[in-house]
Amino acid sequence: MTRTTLKSGLVAAALLAALPVIESAPVKAQPIDDDALIKYASSFFSPIPTEPPEIEGNPLTPEKIELGKMLFFEPRLSASQILSCNSCHNLAMGGDDNQETSIGHGWQAGPRNSPTVFNAVFNVAQFWDGRAADLKEQAKGPIQASVEMNNDPERVIATLRSMPEYVELFKRAFPDDKDPISFDNVTRAIEAFEATLITPNAPFDRYLQGDKDALTEQQKRGLQTFINAGCVACHYGVNLGGQQYFPFGVVERPGAEILPRDDKGRFEVTKTATDEYVFRAVPLRNVALTPPYFHSGKVWDLKQAVAIMGVAQLGRELSDSEIDDIVAFLWSLNGEKPRVELPQLPPRTQETPLPLVDTLPQAQQTASIKR
């Protein structure tokens, strides 16, 4: 499913890039011909499936998914035993934290805006710079990052091994493993749970599937503009993004207040000069729920974000009505969020490592607080 989508999306994008006059695309005319627009849109996009995709090398089983859910909500994966995956990828919100950049261990601000975990399984790679090939590899990052969970694999394993209930649950989730509690298996279970965090049946998906009333007239105009103005060149596929890497500033690099010059994006991964300020195109599913925007998290208003994209990536100032239409369309990308029952985490034992909270000395604390 994912692969097909990706491939057809790539072909569509290449096709679009090859078109000399995007503005003259056939669906521009009023009134909107739904059949034509649905057909045209379906060459770029596909609906979120209603079932989780298969993960190569990590078969989804109910036992693994349930364990992954526990680990997703498990603050004892962090050194402080305060922060869990859900702290920054809040499933009660848009799968993120609505923060400029996430706040982690010691109240440190991370370097980049936290992306949503919803539908992340459909992205070609994880993180803003794509440095993790999949969700399994991704999960290893925040657990160890000193500005996030600040833990290390040894303490994670010691923590989980100290609780008999986890020992049993890992055995059940990884029945063929001699030593089921491993850091790899921790992230395999988290990946399995995260693969279930998909949001199907968005109005846009229902429209793609033929329900002509699923979008408002304004949203349909927005969809047309989104395609015809060229947004679709980067934001295509099942996730409307998340498939390829592009410079932030294809045409014009935004100011440092939005694109801080010390974060060179994918260059840090590839060390290739052409990858300076290159990022993975943001997946736009549920984007209306996940302000603030861009890797820097500097823009809170979706309209402003769209306007900035127009100038930076398309080299033109979108009109107010075009922006309004696109934003209305983006709201149609909010899908049905999974119902998640809070897991019950096992009680700690005397063998469980104590939290390493690293609080500041009192004087420093007081000085740092405004009120």
Next chain:
Amino acid sequence: MTRTTLKSGLVAAALLAALPVIESAPVKAQPIDDDALIKYASSFFSPIPTEPPEIEGNPLTPEKIELGKMLFFEPRLSASQILSCNSCHNLAMGGDDNQETSIGHGWQAGPRNSPTVFNAVFNVAQFWDGRAADLKEQAKGPIQASVEMNNDPERVIATLRSMPEYVELFKRAFPDDKDPISFDNVTRAIEAFEATLITPNAPFDRYLQGDKDALTEQQKRGLQTFINAGCVACHYGVNLGGQQYFPFGVVERPGAEILPRDDKGRFEVTKTATDEYVFRAVPLRNVALTPPYFHSGKVWDLKQAVAIMGVAQLGRELSDSEIDDIVAFLWSLNGEKPRVELPQLPPRTQETPLPLVDTLPQAQQTASIKR
């Protein structure tokens, strides 16, 4: 229900205190006479009811409970928009955070250990010093405390009013109010949800209700010892505690490493000399799930906590086997936790106040982190 339990508990405690020789209580003999023990225990304790209790002046409605659940998980009640009630009263764990003292705004450590929210509705008053009469009043504290959520009522109201979904939900939860979004109603809704956070059907409750196999022999011995050694003088009623105030150190005041001398407990509330180092007796429901122990959170081992209580409150060193039996009994107080589906919080709008995170300057951050 609560009131009756409280009254009979008080009478039982008074009765017990009046008994000159506690050790000679009739159920001490082996083998255990279950009928007699159940009858005797029932004069001190009562089971957690299976339905939430009624709250005077705050009728529980499904609309109010559902809104309260959203607010309980709502990080935007905090100034940083990172911390929610659930951060320190984690429903995936024992209704607390398993921290010495909670970590709040700016990674500040709070002054006292976070009590469990489970069954808190049955306590005579809230906080370690009982300074809040009920859960409604309690909820006003952490939202405003600078070391916790660091917010103020005006910003809370502005935040909730900025989201049309909350405006509608408050109307439904408080249909007779002219101005439903008020700080009082925020805490009324939270109280209504918290009243549902009860954990019935613990093995001990099933035993009280006549299921003689619900406790192990060791747990029954532990129950006998708990009563006969005098623990029950403070820890009685439906919550095995939470009903009355007692000095920490009825007989012998613990060392400053466990009872820090600058926290004078209820004295801060009443300014009465006899209330120095007086605290509300800890409710013992689910106590095995909520280390570390005491208001200072200095003791991680439940056995050690029981031993300290023996010396401090009863004036005697409990034997190892007595301690083991009591701890086994305390594990029988773990009830069935409520199943909680994560709420879906409404998206912010352009009118929603921005988070006030107050991160430290980078240099200070780095200095404060060990690795």
